Amino acid sequence: xxxxxxxxxxxxxxxxxxQSDLAQLKAxxxxxxxxxxxxxxxxxxLEKKQIETVAxxxxxxxxxxATFDQKSxxxxxxxxxxxxAVGRNxxxxxxxxxxxxxxxEYDPNEESEIPFNRNRGFNFNYxxxxxxxxxxxxxxxxxxFHLSPDEFEIEEAYITSRTFPYGLxxxxxxxxxxxxxxxxxxxxxxxxxxxxxxxxxxxxxEGINDAGVQLQWVLPTDTYMMAGLEALQxxxxxxxxxxxxxxxxxxxxxxxxxxxxxxxxxxxxxIAHGKNxxxxxxxxxxxxxxxxxxxxxxxxxxxxxxxxxxxxxxxxGTEKQAGYYTQxxxxxxxxxxxxxxxxxxxxxxxDQPDDLDRYTAMVEYKPFEFTKFRLQYTYDRSxxxxxxxxxxxxxxxxxxFTVETGAHGAHAF
Amino acid sequence: MKKTFSIFILLSAMAFAQFNVVASYPYLGKIVQAxxxxxxxxxxxxxxxxxxxxxxxxxxxxxxxARADMLVANGAGLEIGWLPPLLKSANNPKVRxxxxxxxxxxxxxxxxxxxxxxxxxYGDVHPEGNPHFDTDPHNIIPIAKYLTQxxxxxxxxxKAAYQxxxxxxxxxxHAFLNTFDRQMKACKGKxxxxxxxxxxxxxxxYDIHAVATIEPLPGIAPSSKHTLALIQxxxxxxxxxxxxxxxxxxxTARFIASKTGAKVVVIPHDVGSINDTxxxxxxxxxIAKRLCH
Numbered sequence: 084x085x086x087x088x089x090x091x092x093x094x095x096x097x098x099x100x101x102q103s104d105l106a107q108l109k110a111x112x113x114x115x116x117x118x119x120x121x122x123x124x125x126x127x128x129l130e131k132k133q134i135e136t137v138a139x140x141x142x143x144x145x146x147x148x149a150t151f152d153q154k155s156x157x158x159x160x161x162x163x164x165x166x167x168a169v170g171r172n173x174x175x176x177x178x179x180x181x182x183x184x185x186x187x188e189y190d191p192n193e194e195s196e197i198p199f200n201r202n203r204g205f206n207f208n209y210x211x212x213x214x215x216x217x218x219x220x221x222x223x224x225x226x227x228f229h230l231s232p233d234e235f236e237i238e239e240a241y242i243t244s245r246t247f248p249y250g251l252x253x254x255x256x257x258x259x260x261x262x263x264x265x266x267x268x269x270x271x272x273x274x275x276x277x278x279x280x281x282x283x284x285x286x287x288x289e290g291i292n293d294a295g296v297q298l299q300w301v302l303p304t305d306t307y308m309m310a311g312l313e314a315l316q317x318x319x320x321x322x323x324x325x326x327x328x329x330x331x332x333x334x335x336x337x338x339x340x341x342x343x344x345x346x347x348x349x350x351x352x353x354i355a356h357g358k359n360x361x362x363x364x365x366x367x368x369x370x371x372x373x374x375x376x377x378x379x380x381x382x383x384x385x386x387x388x389x390x391x392x393x394x395x396x397x398x399x400g401t402e403k404q405a406g407y408y409t410q411x412x413x414x415x416x417x418x419x420x421x422x423x424x425x426x427x428x429x430x431x432x433x434d435q436p437d438d439l440d441r442y443t444a445m446v447e448y449k450p451f452e453f454t455k456f457r458l459q460y461t462y463d464r465s466x467x468x469x470x471x472x473x474x475x476x477x478x479x480x481x482x483x484f485t486v487e488t489g490a491h492g493a494h495a496f
Numbered sequence: 497m498k499k500t501f502s503i504f505i506l507l508s509a510m511a512f513a514q515f516n517v518v519a520s521y522p523y524l525g526k527i528v529q530a531x532x533x534x535x536x537x538x539x540x541x542x543x544x545x546x547x548x549x550x551x552x553x554x555x556x557x558x559x560x561x562a563r564a565d566m567l568v569a570n571g572a573g574l575e576i577g578w579l580p581p582l583l584k585s586a587n588n589p590k591v592r593x594x595x596x597x598x599x600x601x602x603x604x605x606x607x608x609x610x611x612x613x614x615x616x617x618y619g620d621v622h623p624e625g626n627p628h629f630d631t632d633p634h635n636i637i638p639i640a641k642y643l644t645q646x647x648x649x650x651x652x653x654x655k656a657a658y659q660x661x662x663x664x665x666x667x668x669x670h671a672f673l674n675t676f677d678r679q680m681k682a683c684k685g686k687x688x689x690x691x692x693x694x695x696x697x698x699x700x701x702y703d704i705h706a707v708a709t710i711e712p713l714p715g716i717a718p719s720s721k722h723t724l725a726l727i728q729x730x731x732x733x734x735x736x737x738x739x740x741x742x743x744x745x746x747x748t749a750r751f752i753a754s755k756t757g758a759k760v761v762v763i764p765h766d767v768g769s770i771n772d773t774x775x776x777x778x779x780x781x782x783i784a785k786r787l788c789h
Contacts, residue, residue, distance in 0.1 A: 109507070178621050217594075245592060250562050252587040301562045301587050307555045309585070339555035344543065380547035380743045416745075417717055450714065452620065495581035496553050 106341070134177040158216030158224075161491035163271050165208040165435055167200050168484035173468070173475065175203050181466045181477075185435030186284040186404065186428065187321070189470055198231075198288040199270065199277075200481060207232060211271070232369065238269075239292070250301035260313055261299075262333050263355045264371035264389050271485050272494050274412050276388075276459050280426035281391045281406030281443050284465075287321035287366065291355065293331065294318075305337040315357075322365050322393060323357035331357035335369075339496075342374075347386035349373040363396035367424060375496075385412045394428075405430040406439075421448040428465060436474070439465035515651045516562040516632055518591070520575050521548060523630045524601060524639075526776050527754070530665045531644045535654045537731075541582075544769040547743045549620070549630075549715070551578040560575040561586035565713055566650055567642060572627035574650030598652060602705075603643035609696055619716030631765060632697035633780045640665055647665045671776055676784055681787035689730065689758075690739040691749065694765055698783070707735055710748055718748045730756045737761060739787070742769045761786050 172179065179195045182188055199208045212228040222242040229238035241256025242479040265279065266286070277283075282290060295315030302308040317323040317331035335353035342348050353369040371389040380383065388409040395402040406429060412422035426441040445459040463477040514537040519525040532538065539560040542551040559566065561582055569575050583593065590597040590695035605654040607625030614623045627637045644662040648655040688699070688735040691710045695770070698707045708729060712722035729735070730752070738760045740749045749760045764770045764782055 093680045246589040247587065250587045268716050299587070301558060301585070303559075303563070307558045307560055309558075337555075338557075341554065341556045342599070347552065347556065349555055355780070375552070377546070377552055380550050383552075450778060451616070453616070493581050 095146055100325065118330065134301070135154040146273050147459050156322045157161045158214045159490035159492070161213040161215075161487060161489040163209075163211040163269075163485065163487050163491070165199075165211075165271060165483065165485045167206045167208065167276070167481050169203055169206060169393050169482075170198050170480045172478045173203075175201075175354075178203070182470045182472075183280075183284050183428070183465055184407075184472060184474070185465045187287075189468075189472075191470060196288055200483070202403070207417075208270075211238070213491065215490075217245070230275065231402070242299065250303060252299050253301075254297040258292070260293065260299065260333055260355075261297070261311055262335060262355055263311075263369040263391065264349075264351060264373065264387065265424070265494075266290045268416060271487065274385075274410060275424055275443050275444065275445055276457060276481055277461065277485050279389065279408040280428060280439070280465055281408060284406060284428055285322055285391055285393050285404070286319060289319065291315070291319050291333070294417075295329065295331070299359055309337045311335050311337075317357045320360055322355075322359065322395070324360035325358035327362075331355060345377040347373075347375045347377075347496070359395055359397075364395045365396065368392045368394075381414070381417045383414045385414070386410070387412075402432045403430060404428070406430060417452075418449050420449070421445065422447075426465070441465050453491070455485045457481075457483045457485070459480075515563045515566070515647070515654070516560075517566045517568060517647075518559045520562050520569045520570055520579060521630070523776065523779070524570065525570045526767055527636060527640050527645075528643055530659055530776075531640055531661045532647060533657060533661045535651065535657055536647070541579075544766040545743065547741075548574055548766070548788070549577055551575075553578045553581050555585070557582055559584050560590065562588050564588060566592050566597045566599060566646065567591035568599045568601060570630070571600035572607060572629075573622040574627035587695040589635040599643065601625065601639050601642065602629070604638040605635055607702065609693065619711075619713030622714075626693060626696050627648060627695045628765065629697045631695045631763075631783070632671060632701050633776075634701060634777065637666055637669055640669070670783060672780070676780055681789055686737065687733065687735045688737040688739050689726065689735060689752075691741050691744050694741050695739055697764060698787075704787075707733065710738070710752070723748060723752060727752055727755045730758060739763050741765055763787060 095375070132431055136313070137347070143216040164222045165384040171494060178201070179197065180189050200206050201473040209229055209231045212230065214226045216224050218224050218330060221244065223245055224242050229236040237257060241254050241258045242255040244251075247253060261267045265273070265282065281452060286433070293315040295313060297311060297313045298310040302310065311334065313333040314329060315331040315333065316326055316329050319331075325332050333353065333355045335351060335352035338350065339347065339349040351371045352374070355367040357365055359365045367390045369389065371387070373385070373387045374381055375385045385407075388407065389422050390405065390407040392405040404446070406427055408426045410423055410424035412420060414420045422445050424443040426443070428439040431437040433437070441461065441463040443461045445457055447455060447457045449455050459481045461477070463479070466477055467474045515532070515535055517532060517536050517538050519527050519528055519538060519540050520542050522541050522544045523591050525538050526748050529537060529538045533605055541557050541560070542548060542714035546626070557703055569579060583591070592598060597766065602624065611618070611621050611623065614621060640662060647658045647694045681699050684703045685705070687705045687707055689708045689710065690706055692714065693706070693709060696706060708726055708727065710718050710723070712719050735756070736758045738758050740746055740751060740760050742762055742764060746760065752758065753760045762770065764773045766777055767776060767779050770782070
């Protein structure tokens with residue numbers, strides 16, 4: 084607007100030049116400049132006013148929509164895809180018979196349940212569809228559908244309270260328990276492509292993912308403390324599995340503090356009490372520790388460890404088994420990350436090996452926040468194959484990709 | 497059990513004494529403190545030393561949110577990567593998104609750079625518009641007014657005090673803006689490049705031309721191809737100033753500077769992001785000094 088005025092006045096002065104003498108022109112020009120300045124001032128004032136009006140009135144200008152149009156109520160929809168190429172020193176038919184001595188058994192009559200990266204060669208692991216929506220003033224709803232090439236699975240589907248007082252929140256439905264540090268975390272957010280060995284040994288490929296209710300409480304303290312209670316059906320048949328009635332009860336306490344401005348400590352302790360498939364008591368205890376140091380906005384060092392201990396009653400007495408993992412992940416910048424992990428099952432039942440362990444190393448490249456390529460090497464000394472329990476060391480190299488697209492919420496710490 | 501109860505009562509009594517406000521970024525904390533005065537207790541979540549898009553969602557931030565009566569966010573998508581999981585974990589219905597206690601400062605601003613087409617193919621775009629309006633000090637008063645309005649409604653007992661603080665703040669800020677505008681006039685028409693579209697509000701107001709960015713697309717790290725094209729452009733158009741934020745790597749900017757003879761100027765984006773920017777005035781004084789000298 085102002086610019087146009089200046090141009091016009093210049094043009095006007097140009098025509099004037101031809102006709103009049105210099106003094107007259109100068110006077111004219113001064114007048115024009117004065118007028119332009121006045122205009123500029125007015126424009127500035129108007130602009131200021133406009134900004135103030137925006138501040139004072141809530142925005143009311145909305146595009147008119149069709150009658151009964153419900154588009155704005157559509158849930159957030161995210162799609163997560165995951166696949167890999169795998170090289171392994173063991174062929175596919177042998178690999179399918181793998182089990183962990185003392186923890187799991189090979190049953191030739193049952194199809195093996197290997198959730199991810201089963202094949203030497205190419206694997207398409209899953210397409211996951213995640214929906215999130217607010218139901219009303221009182222509840223939010225979430226559903227995660229896990230679609231693998233020959234299976235449709237409701238991974239999670241639950242509602243969460245929005246308005247409970249005193250720092251309380253309830254969850255109802257089918258969901259991943261927040262037992263331990265990583266049970267609730269989905270595969271696409273894991274730091275390594277494979278699940279920690281102790282989780283696989285004690286809770287199987289699925290972890291504790293069950294129907295039930297959860298209540299969490301943020302304690303009114305200056306230091307972050309959260310206590311949670313869950314009552315679940317108990318359908319995880321690796322450690323529990325007696326579902327004659329709801330049998331699984333879980334409790335945990337998690338706390339976090341900043342050691343320095345940039346160093347964060349998170350620790351937790353969990354217990355799960357339920358009944359195993361034979362109807363006897365099983366207790367699972369977990370303790371975890373995470374320390375993260377931010378080096379700058381895009382670089383950090385993360386150390387995470389977790390120990391699980393299981394006390395399982397049987398006909399003939401008590402089976403005590405335990406294992407842990409410890410991992411160190413270094414994020415170099417926005418694009419690159421690398422990490423190592425050591426897994427060990429150091430306590431086993433009598434006459435079963437207690438030297439089961441695994442080494443994992445990975446390099447991750449993220450060209451964009453929601454696109455991930457990961458190269459992972461695994462050396463695994465925890466597996467036996469076939470019905471004669473032949474132990475073999477497994478070497479595996481894996482190149483995987485994971486993308487998150489659509490409206491996917493940010494991950495918690 | 498009794499103990500827990502007495503702790504509860506004690507805590508609620510403490511909570512009554514002051515109105516608890518949580519602000520996502522330091523500059524918002526300063527504005528709330530200015531209009532809230534002694535009646536509010538302000539806690540800032542993000543450290544100014546970090547990229548405002550990439551704040552670590554530390555669990556230690558949850559207790560403050562859990563106790564907050566009001567939460568002030570920058571909005572326009574700036575906190576999308578870190579605030580929602582904290583809000584969810586805090587279980588505080590008072591400051592849930594969509595309630596009166598959740599205050600989005602961007603609602604007080606006419607946002608610029610609103611993309612006409614939204615796709616992640618264009619990088620980390622903000623569909624709402626450019627969220628970095630705090631680099632222009634003229635946006636402080638509209639935010640202060642908006643926050644006062646919200647404070648007065650949520651804590652009606654102290655309405656008069658908030659209005660009084662606001663009018664004092666406005667006159668203080670008008671005086672500051674007079675000086676600031678004068679300083680900024682010196683660099684009208686200047687041509688600059690910036691790392692990210694972080695200073696657009698400021699540059700636009702003072703007729704400084706932001707010609708290009710060091711990152712090829714928002715949120716994408718610099719590529720050699722883009723950097724070389726940028727060097728050629730700067731040589732051709734004789735652009736001599738590179739505006740660098742305090743938190744990104746400075747290697748690329750220095751490399752470009754060495755090839756073009758341009759000067760790398762680190763411009764703070766928030767209160768406390770570099771030394772001697774501990775107040776709002778000091779922040780903008782540093783910006784003016786570094787940009788226009």
